[in-house]
Amino acid sequence: MQHDLIAQARTWLAEDPDPETRAELGAIVDAGDTAELAARFAGTLQFGTAGLRGELGAGPMRMNRSVVIRAAAGLAAYLKDQGEEGGLVVIGYDARYKSEDFARDTAAVMTGAGLRAAVLPRPLPTPVLAYAIRHLGAVAGVEVTASHNPPRDNGYKVYLGDGSQIVPPADGEIAAAIAAVGPLAGVARPEDGWQTLGEEVLAAYLARTDAVLAAGSPRTARTVYTAMHGVGTSVLTAAFERAGFPAPVLVTEQAEPDPAFPTVAFPNPEEPGAMDLAFATARRAAPDLIIANDPDADRCAVAVPDSSVEGGWRMLRGDEVGALLAAHLVERGVSGVFAESIVSSSLLGRIAEKAGLGYEETLTGFKWIARVDGLRYGYEEALGYCVDPEGVRDKDGITAALLVAELASVLKEQGRTLLDLLDDLALAHGLHATDQLSVRVEDLSVIADAMARLREQPPTALAGLAVTSAEDLARGTDRLPPTDGLRYQLEGARVIVRPSGTEPKLKCYLEVVVPVADAAGLPAARSRGADLLAGIKRDLAAAAGI
Numbered sequence: 001m002q003h004d005l006i007a008q009a010r011t012w013l014a015e016d017p018d019p020e021t022r023a024e025l026g027a028i029v030d031a032g033d034t035a036e037l038a039a040r041f042a043g044t045l046q047f048g049t050a051g052l053r054g055e056l057g058a059g060p061m062r063m064n065r066s067v068v069i070r071a072a073a074g075l076a077a078y079l080k081d082q083g084e085e086g087g088l089v090v091i092g093y094d095a096r097y098k099s100e101d102f103a104r105d106t107a108a109v110m111t112g113a114g115l116r117a118a119v120l121p122r123p124l125p126t127p128v129l130a131y132a133i134r135h136l137g138a139v140a141g142v143e144v145t146a147s148h149n150p151p152r153d154n155g156y157k158v159y160l161g162d163g164s165q166i167v168p169p170a171d172g173e174i175a176a177a178i179a180a181v182g183p184l185a186g187v188a189r190p191e192d193g194w195q196t197l198g199e200e201v202l203a204a205y206l207a208r209t210d211a212v213l214a215a216g217s218p219r220t221a222r223t224v225y226t227a228m229h230g231v232g233t234s235v236l237t238a239a240f241e242r243a244g245f246p247a248p249v250l251v252t253e254q255a256e257p258d259p260a261f262p263t264v265a266f267p268n269p270e271e272p273g274a275m276d277l278a279f280a281t282a283r284r285a286a287p288d289l290i291i292a293n294d295p296d297a298d299r300c301a302v303a304v305p306d307s308s309v310e311g312g313w314r315m316l317r318g319d320e321v322g323a324l325l326a327a328h329l330v331e332r333g334v335s336g337v338f339a340e341s342i343v344s345s346s347l348l349g350r351i352a353e354k355a356g357l358g359y360e361e362t363l364t365g366f367k368w369i370a371r372v373d374g375l376r377y378g379y380e381e382a383l384g385y386c387v388d389p390e391g392v393r394d395k396d397g398i399t400a401a402l403l404v405a406e407l408a409s410v411l412k413e414q415g416r417t418l419l420d421l422l423d424d425l426a427l428a429h430g431l432h433a434t435d436q437l438s439v440r441v442e443d444l445s446v447i448a449d450a451m452a453r454l455r456e457q458p459p460t461a462l463a464g465l466a467v468t469s470a471e472d473l474a475r476g477t478d479r480l481p482p483t484d485g486l487r488y489q490l491e492g493a494r495v496i497v498r499p500s501g502t503e504p505k506l507k508c509y510l511e512v513v514v515p516v517a518d519a520a521g522l523p524a525a526r527s528r529g530a531d532l533l534a535g536i537k538r539d540l541a542a543a544a545g546i
Helices: 002-015 019-031 034-040 065-081 099-112 126-135 170-179 200-212 233-243 276-285 318-331 347-355 397-413 418-429 445-456 519-544
Strands: 052-055 088-093 116-119 140-144 153-160 223-226 289-293 300-305 313-315 337-341 358-362 375-380 384-386 431-440 465-472 486-490 493-499 505-514
Touching: 002 019, 002 034, 019 034, 052 065, 065 088, 065 099, 065 140, 065 153, 065 170, 088 099, 088 126, 099 116, 099 140, 099 153, 126 140, 126 153, 126 200, 126 397, 200 233, 200 397, 223 233, 223 276, 223 397, 233 397, 276 289, 276 300, 276 313, 289 397, 300 318, 300 397, 300 418, 318 347, 318 375, 318 384, 318 397, 318 418, 318 431, 337 347, 347 358, 347 418, 384 397, 397 418, 418 431, 418 519, 431 445, 431 519, 445 486, 445 493, 445 505, 445 519, 493 519, 505 519
Parallel strands: 088 116, 088 140, 223 289, 337 358, 337 375
Antiparallel strands: 052 153, 140 153, 289 300, 300 313, 375 384, 431 505, 465 486, 486 493, 493 505
16 A cells, blocks of 8 residues: 555656745655545545535646646547537736636647637636636636635636536536546646737726616625635726726725735635624725625625624625615516526525516526526625626626625615615515524534435434425436435425535525515514524534534
8 A cells, every 4th residue: 555655656756847836745755644645545535516626736636737627638639529620718917826827727628729818917807717708708717716715725616608607417528538547647738829818908997897887776784804815806996997987995905815814714705703803894994885806806795784783894795785775686687587596595485586587596606597598687695696698608796896886876876775675575575584504514424424324314303393395306306406415395494415615614594584564574583583593503503413
């Protein structure tokens, strides 16, 4: 066993093009650390519908240049098999460790394989890459990013020529092509021959952002903005300036890209403590709202003044922002289909139905939402919003921020706030309260065990509410393809349990709907909703053994 591991490591070392990871792996081999070698050579990072994502480091179970070169070679082979010889592949990257290296390696492999490659001019938001694919008529796109994962991670996201992320069967076919790649010495990687795009592609994206706003709408909302140490600042501030909004007050400590993400434990606006500096900035600047992007700026978080909470500011849930944007678009008289993933609030369906608009539920992820026929607006509870599907067929934290700022401006002129509009929606459709039970694990078997336990012994009641139906989504439904998940309908509530597709987490999505007769009943309804969510969370954790 030890001899085999060291032999594997030496074979890997011999073709590793990166002096940093060669030195790292060489030190592990020299130390005879077989436990570490076993972890790094236990298999290979699996290419799936999120592409690749993992911890940086040497070996096939880590993100590194060798793994990326193989992924690029497999993608190139797949594209050529699809008849795309000579087609354009656009490559974007964020500001994480190694992102620019991975982008350059991808461009070299595509060029060597007989495709054309174009790299975005600098670290830019993921939605700029998604836009550029269709704008430039590319056959595929690659974004090097790990989104809001910890600093030690990086990733590799693949789009096809429609500008949407890959879905089956393309992901499996690309994975098979990657597995078929031979020694790296056989992968042509010229020193040049690809194009580095200029700022004109960003200018075209920014010109498109204006399309999400209504002509002549008020643009008065004042914002505090944080890029969470990511790549959003320059693009969002340029978009706000173009649109005529007041310049956002920046959270200066987090405004510039920094792959170490020094001020946050996790660079995700949803994580505890991540918004503390934004709240502190807002208490000084007294804006109308706070807007935050995640590090690759495809997600958008919103916080609002709320005197009832400690510190005076409250983060809105993704489901709340999703409903607010839907209501705003309805008020503007849009047509088309509203769509969301199954883990998002059922309130969107009620808003669409009342407005006479189409509505679709999809599996989790914008790779599914973006493919809905006739899509006008799509969102997912994890802070993802697609507000201009003709421009960007993916979540876009820049255009979503513009639309939120427009809505806040419209309400400000009426002497109202986003919280007032949320009250209106509760009175019209019932109070929809959502929460999440999310468990991060070191050992993935914990997730598998919890799913098996729930399948074998599904709960019959949660928080005193009877479970009226239990669906194993792995079997598929009449409207959804199979996925690893469980859905429980309760009397006035809904629960979905699934493993995360991008992080070592078990995620449970909870929703309760409490009828509200009038405005005077809102506080009691909110209290009832919070109590039910707490009870469901407690009982579900016990049922899953987590």
